[in-house]
Amino acid sequence: MRDRIAESALRVAALSAVGVLALIALFIVGEGAPVLAARGPGAFLASATWAPTRGEYGLLAMLAGSAVVTLGALALAVPLGIACAVTLAELAPPTARAVLKPLVELLAGIPSVVYGFLGMALVVPVIRTQLGGPGPSALAASVVLAVMVLPTLVSVAVDAIEAVPRSYRDGARALGATEWQSIAGVVLPAARSGLAAAVILGIGRAVGETMAVIMVAGNAAQLPDSPLAPVRTLTANVALEMAYATGEHAQALFATAIVLFVLVLALNAVAGLVRRPARARRRRGAAPAAPSTAAEPA
Amino acid sequence: MRDGRHGTTGGAGRRPTRWTRGRRLAALRVAALRLAALGAVAIGGAGAAGGCRRAGAEGAAGGGGAVTLAGSTSLQPLAERWAERYAAVPVTVQAGGSTAGIRAARDGTADVGMSSRPLAADERAGLREHTVAIDGIAVVVHPRNPVRALTRAQLRDVFAGRVRSWRLVGGPDWPVIVVTREDGSGTRATFEELVMGELPIAGDALVTGFSGGLRRMVADDPRAIGYMTISQLLPGARHPVRAVAIDGVHPAEGSIASGAYPLHRPLLFLTGARTSAATAAFLQWVGSPAGQAVVRAERLVPVPTTTSAGAVAPGAASPAAGRAAAPAAASTAR
Numbered sequence: 275m276r277d278r279i280a281e282s283a284l285r286v287a288a289l290s291a292v293g294v295l296a297l298i299a300l301f302i303v304g305e306g307a308p309v310l311a312a313r314g315p316g317a318f319l320a321s322a323t324w325a326p327t328r329g330e331y332g333l334l335a336m337l338a339g340s341a342v343v344t345l346g347a348l349a350l351a352v353p354l355g356i357a358c359a360v361t362l363a364e365l366a367p368p369t370a371r372a373v374l375k376p377l378v379e380l381l382a383g384i385p386s387v388v389y390g391f392l393g394m395a396l397v398v399p400v401i402r403t404q405l406g407g408p409g410p411s412a413l414a415a416s417v418v419l420a421v422m423v424l425p426t427l428v429s430v431a432v433d434a435i436e437a438v439p440r441s442y443r444d445g446a447r448a449l450g451a452t453e454w455q456s457i458a459g460v461v462l463p464a465a466r467s468g469l470a471a472a473v474i475l476g477i478g479r480a481v482g483e484t485m486a487v488i489m490v491a492g493n494a495a496q497l498p499d500s501p502l503a504p505v506r507t508l509t510a511n512v513a514l515e516m517a518y519a520t521g522e523h524a525q526a527l528f529a530t531a532i533v534l535f536v537l538v539l540a541l542n543a544v545a546g547l548v549r550r551p552a553r554a555r556r557r558r559g560a561a562p563a564a565p566s567t568a569a570e571p572a
Numbered sequence: 573m574r575d576g577r578h579g580t581t582g583g584a585g586r587r588p589t590r591w592t593r594g595r596r597l598a599a600l601r602v603a604a605l606r607l608a609a610l611g612a613v614a615i616g617g618a619g620a621a622g623g624c625r626r627a628g629a630e631g632a633a634g635g636g637g638a639v640t641l642a643g644s645t646s647l648q649p650l651a652e653r654w655a656e657r658y659a660a661v662p663v664t665v666q667a668g669g670s671t672a673g674i675r676a677a678r679d680g681t682a683d684v685g686m687s688s689r690p691l692a693a694d695e696r697a698g699l700r701e702h703t704v705a706i707d708g709i710a711v712v713v714h715p716r717n718p719v720r721a722l723t724r725a726q727l728r729d730v731f732a733g734r735v736r737s738w739r740l741v742g743g744p745d746w747p748v749i750v751v752t753r754e755d756g757s758g759t760r761a762t763f764e765e766l767v768m769g770e771l772p773i774a775g776d777a778l779v780t781g782f783s784g785g786l787r788r789m790v791a792d793d794p795r796a797i798g799y800m801t802i803s804q805l806l807p808g809a810r811h812p813v814r815a816v817a818i819d820g821v822h823p824a825e826g827s828i829a830s831g832a833y834p835l836h837r838p839l840l841f842l843t844g845a846r847t848s849a850a851t852a853a854f855l856q857w858v859g860s861p862a863g864q865a866v867v868r869a870e871r872l873v874p875v876p877t878t879t880s881a882g883a884v885a886p887g888a889a890s891p892a893a894g895r896a897a898a899p900a901a902a903s904t905a906r
Contacts, residue, residue, distance in 0.1 A: 325772060326755045327764070394788070402793060408749045409793060410778055493754075493779035504778050514781045517645070518669040518756035 302535060306528030318529060324495040324506075326515065331526040333533060335495045339412070339505035340537075342498055343491065344480040346416025351423045352473055356462075358424070359431035359472075364457055375432065382425035390489030393418035398490055407502030410492030415505070418486050423476040430475055434468020435461060467548050474545035478538050484509040508534045639854045642666040643673015643686030646758055646801060647839050650705060650870045651686060654858060657866060661850045670758045674699070677842035683851045685842035688758040702841040704858050706873040708802040708828040709763055709835040710815035712787070714794040719743040721817040724834060728767050730797060733774025738795070750777035751789045751798035759783065762837045763799050787813055799835075802828070803871040828873045839872070 310318055313331065321332025362375055397417050402409030438461050446456035462469070484507075492504020493514060506514075512527050512534070519527055638661050641651050648667040655663035668676075670687040674695050677685025688707065691699070711727060713719060719742055722730070729735045731750055739745040752773050753760040764773070780786045783800040790796045791811035798813075802823055805815060815823050818834055827833040841855060857863050864874035 327761075328772070399792065408778055408796075410789070488781065489785070493781075494776050495779070496775040504776065506779065514754040514779065515756050517781070518671065518758070520669075520671045520756075523756060 299535065302528055302531045306525055306530075306532045309522055309525035310529045310532070318526075319533070322497050324511070326519070326523040326526065329522065331522075331529075333508070333511075333530060335497050336506050336508045336511045336530065337533075338497050339491070339495075340481055340507040340509075342412045342501075342505055343415045343419060343487065343507055344477055346412060346501065347419035347423055347480045348473065348476060350416060350420035351427055351476060354420070355424050355427035355472070355476070356431055356469065358428045359435055360457060360462070362428070363432045363435035364453075364461065375429070378428045379425050381421070386422065386483060386486040387489070389418050389422055390486035393486060393490035401502065405502055407500070408492060408504060410490055410504050411502045412491065412498050412505045413501040415487050415491040415507070416501075418490050419480045419483055422483060422486060423480050426479050427472050427476040430472035431465075431469055434465040434472060437468060438464045471545045471549045474541055474548060478541040478545070481507075481534070481541065482509060482538055484513050488513060508537075637850065638662045638664065639684065639848075639851050640664050640666070640682045641684045641686055641841075642668055642676040642682035643842075644670040644688040644758060644839070646670075646688035646707065647673075647686040647704075649803075650839070650867065650872060653866045653870060654863060657862075658854060658857060660853060660857075663854060669756075674842060677844050680844050680846070683843070683848060684855070687840040687842060689761050689837060691840070691842075698845055700843045700847075701838075702843070702855055702859070703838040703875050704841045705839040705864075705867040705870075705875060706828055707837050707839055708823045708833055708873060709759060709766070709799050709837065710802045710805055710823045711797065711799050711818060711835070712790050712805070712813040712815055713797050714790060714792075715812050715814050716794045717743060717797075717814070719816060720814075721820060724767055724819055727818065728769065728771060731763075731768060731773050731777070732771040733776065746795045749793055749796040750774055751786050751796050752777045752779055753783070753786065753799075754779050754781050757781075758837075759799065759801060763835070766835050766837075787811075802873075805871070825868075825873050829876075836873075 309331065318331060319333050319337065321330070322334040322338075323330045323332045324335060358378065362371055362378070366374060393414055397414045398409040398411075401407065401411060401414050405413070442460050442464055443456055446460040447453075451459065487507050488510045491507060491510060493506045493510050494504040495506045495511070496503075498505045508530055512530050515523070516527055641655070641663065642665075645667045648665060651663075651665045655665050666682070670689050673682075673685035673687050674691060675685070676682035677699055678695075685699075691701065711722065717738070719738060722741060726735065726741045730741065730748055731752070733750070735741060736748055737745055738748055750773070753763075760773075778789060778796075780789060783804045786798045786800055787804055787806075788811065790798045790813045791809075802815070805813070817823075821827050821833045823833050823835070828836045841858070843851065843855070847855075859875070859877060861877050864877055867874040
């Protein structure tokens with residue numbers, strides 16, 4: 275009896291979380307769909323002119339802004355994050371690991387406005403004086419986001435690497451591989467779906483980040499022609515203008531939120547899908563190569 | 573999302589896998605929370621007007637027991653000082669933007685709507701306008717920038733992106749970095765109306781959502797130019813900016829009050845058809861020397877107390893009188 279009560283209480287709790295998600299989706303779509311329907315989603319997404327005071331709403335510049343900033347952040351964070359994860363999972367002695375991993379995860383707990391402020395105070399002036407341009411730029415946002423993405427990337431990647439069975443490493447070493455050959459040739463390829471998921475979750479974090487980006491990206495709603503040009507991301511577009519927007523302008527911002535919502539959901543779904551094959555393989559309890567070796571004699 | 577089944581059939585590496593799944597779910601949850609936060613911002617934005625409505629309904633029902641103000645965020649700090657000083661009845665202040673303030677005054681959801689921009693013709697119906705203070709819009713540059721004065725035509729060309737070097741307006745051969753406020757900001761709307769005319773602000777201009785952020789960007793870059801309310805000039809600040817003279821006139825209390833400085837806007841209190849006794853008394857006090865002393869303390873420009881007393885008295889102020897009371901009115905602006 276008590277079990278049943280506890281179970282239904284838990285179910286209600288679980289459903290309420292999903293319910294909130296559903297409510298948010300309904301609300302955003304309800305507010306944003308009219309302008310999407312009136313303008314046509316194609317025109318909304320493909321036009322690069324965003325001028326609310328003249329009634330022109332095109333998201334292309336913001337889509338490009340989000341893409342450029344995110345790709346830049348990944349270009350910086352992925353090599354660093356994977357290297358960090360390999361060190362933590364494979365190379366570091368247990369004591370160092372016990373200290374370093376929580377520290378990396380602590381990065382995720384720093385409020386984004388703090389990252390934004392550090393970006394304004396440290397990154398932007400360096401870019402302005404050393405590289406040129408106005409300072410606030412796609413590059414500045416990428417650098418700040420790279421640091422913010424690291425904890426997600428590292429902790430998921432560490433888990434992916436640790437999930438590779440001990441026997442793979444033992445096998446590689448038994449065949450005479452050096453530690454580096456074993457990591458680069460066996461462990462990382464075996465963990466690749468988990469690593470891909472780490473990268474995709476990193477993308478999701480980068481696309482969704484708002485405050486830090488607003489503070490360093492310059493927020494010009496234009497297609498960027500250089501990494502040093504200011505860009506506006508989808509999140510920045512919503513957050514910047516929501517305070518005073520009314521009527522169609524507000525609807526267009528909700529439509530921006532719809533695009534963002536779909537994008538982040540899709541990224542998370544892809545991250546889930548990418549991981550599944552690895553888990554399925556291991557569930558069969560066989561090495562991934564098993565089917566091909568079976569086919570060889572034939 | 574509930575894939576617990578996978579865990580029960582796991583072979584080698586099952587434990588780490590399960591742990592991994594926990595991490596993944598945690599990450600998914602984080603992503604969901606971020607979306608939720610985004611939604612909350614949106615709902616918060618929409619809710620601000622709702623909040624005014626509730627408070628306003630109580631104020632109206634109380635029959636003069638309190639005064640509620642709603643609207644312009646530019647007016648909010650000043651209104652809050654007034655609310656602190658005014659002892660007769662409690663005064664509550666809600667921000668939400670000029671447009672929300674105009675709507676609140678028309679709907680009667682607040683006793684007083686606040687607007688930091690002149691009303692459009694179709695917004696004026698049924699509202700009384702009271703100019704309670706005047707705000708100057710300062711055009712600011714870095715203190716190291718030698719350019720001390722611009723004409724309005726030069727200013728327009730700079731912000732439209734036609735003038736790309738300071739050399740063309742009498743400065744060194746530096747590129748011009750234009751900093752502007754976001755679309756929808758009252759300060760931007762006023763600047764566009766008074767300076768830009770039909771020309772859009774350059775697409776590559778840096779955009780910031782706060783006058784503090786704009787101030788900082790200009791204070792950090794000798795090549796930058798921006799515009800902001802004179803109340804944010806803060807002459808003694810650690811990172812100073814310098815206001816340039818426009819059409820030969822420096823922004824100062826005298827030049828703004830006289831209308832000689834071209835970039836200014838009236839800060840308006842709006843009341844609807846019916847005004848409670850408490851509201852009328854509050855408006856009277858705001859226009860009195862005591863109320864206008866608060867304006868000066870907030871580094872804005874007071875309105876002449878004799879004129880404003882007339883404009884503020886309920887019944888005496890027609891929309892036209894409210895506008896004419898301000899030197900900032902349309903007559904001097906263009």
